[in-house]
Amino acid sequence: MKTSICDIVILGASGFTGKYVIREALKFLNSPNSPLKTLAIAGRSPSKLSQALAWAASPNQPPTIPILSADVADVASLRRIASQARIILDCVGPFRLYGEPVVAACVEAGCDYLDISGEPEFMEKMEALYHDKAVEKGTLVVSACGSDSVPAELGFLFNSRQWVSPAAPNRVEAYLTLESSMRIVGNFGTYESAVLGLANADNLQALRRSRPRKPRPPIPGPLPSKGSIIQHEKKLGLWGLKLPSADSIIVRRTLTTLHENSHGLQGVNESNEQIKNREAFWSTVKPAHFGMKLGTKSYLGVFPFIFFGIVMSLFAKFSLGRKLLLAYPSVFSLGACKKEGPSEEQVASASFKMWFVGHGFSNSNVFPQQSAKPDMEIITRVMGPEIGYLTTPIILVQCALVVLSQRDALPKGGVYTPGIVFGPTDLQKRLQENGISFDTISKGPLLG
Template identity: 65%
Template sequence: MKHPSILQIAGPPPSKGPMVEHQKAIGLWAVKLPSADSTVVRRTLSALTENPHGLPGVDENDGQIERRKNFWSTVKPAHFGVKIGSKSLLGTIRFITVGLFIGLFGSTAFGRWLLLKYPSIFSLGWFKKQGPTEEEVRSGSFKMWFIGHGYSDANLASQGNRKPDTEIITRVMGPEIGYITTPIVLLQCALVLLSGRGNLPKGGVLPPGIVFGPTDLQERLQQNGITFDIISKNVLSA
């Protein structure tokens, strides 16, 4: 079995930090989220380490080859973690409580029966058997914040354990994430496959980033109500 390539990431590894922290820059309390997102990102970066110019398409023209190489030349390996945020500390306690319920009861058949039988109780009102109303779906929205620490100059990155000197904050936001945004993303991915199959890799089990990175997927999503914004870029104190 082939193992993913080891990522060489500039600078010292980030500290684990507290389980709950206050992100002052965006005004949110955040708690670590044990999701698959970090693994998917690492798989994408590992694939990029093995293929620095990305994966070649099955029938690319010269223009697409150049576009693919230019796109991946701007992507650098990074440490990546996921947290779920709330405007209040009480909200993060609610996240932790629901997570404990799922972890505790999800490990046994009887516990899973309880979770499915009484979802509203064990999710503290977040989930219910009948699902959301159309009005709740229409009024819903999501925001994903990305807080990145890195280097303003490649020479700084090569100086061993020197700490990052730059912080950049970006945001992705759009309509309700489950019933509206997810179908939008899946349909646009399908349209990319239909319209540009020759520009995409041959196939296999691949993380979506390495496949759709150099395509026009982001532009398609922006045209369908999902926005990508750079919020700020600041110098970090030494």
């Protein structure tokens, strides 16, 4: 086993999201019962890293922790920090531009890797290029360990597990609502990732065509109709706008992997009790069609997002358009995204709710035919603080703590979704203890 000087290295720690990750990690550094004993931060500028550490520790004095020099353009520096860490938390996006060298360094060094990417092409490319070698090296590579896509994944699994046999879901629709007492602006990095994702959408399709098609799990009942782009969910009092989000893609990847491994993936050195717990967890998860929508309380509230999506789609397809989108994010997003990001007051004022509306069958043994109509509904909810800068660091740090404390019960290595790695662990319990709740709202017959 390699000699590590750090349990966790936060890469890109001086960035807007990175400094919030530092602040969250410091809560658990050397705290009672925490597996986090050593922490380091890494990036291009030692002075900016020191400033980020001071901000994160305020009003206390910053702890004495290693500040490491690393640049995603400097492969040697990435190999150096990967050789010194048990886990790297990568906060340097857009990941399609900067993520692969970090993954490559971690895989080569046998250092586990977690990031906060919400970029499907990057994630699927890393799986295609590095999965086999990560298995060989014993490196876990898990993207989307933030607001993309843990609330959606664990929320779907939570809803799915409420369907007690012989009941089974046919589809689950998630509605994301963002709430704030102040107008909050989005992070430029997320905006830039979205622009580049739209610009390279053809690359993702080409990547998928180049890989063997994996069979999807059987789901009882009919294939849901696509429906309109805007839908009204009366029980929630929300209008939903369909989102081409990473969340839906990640959930489908998890269900496909689970279909191949019905009891999940075996841990490195699981105890008999851990094996029983994993198998018991996955035996209660039922596959379903999954969709993601942005929820607003008014019908008119969806139209700014439609306008934003149309403009971005049109401009992202050509070079000059992309330059304009990236040069003037506030203009093209109608003030929703700015390069300087939100203030601390804006972040503190915000929260999110993600509602999961599941439709299915009270007895899937009686209604197996494709023409059957669902007769049962289960609504669940995940909710927490501001989704980008508070919820994301909470999730990322808790995922890292699970890896530190339960590594023997996790897959030896490979490129996986968060749901596959963390679903059967105590991650949901940990999130609930840190301000992210999971609730069953209603369960009963589907009327109308």
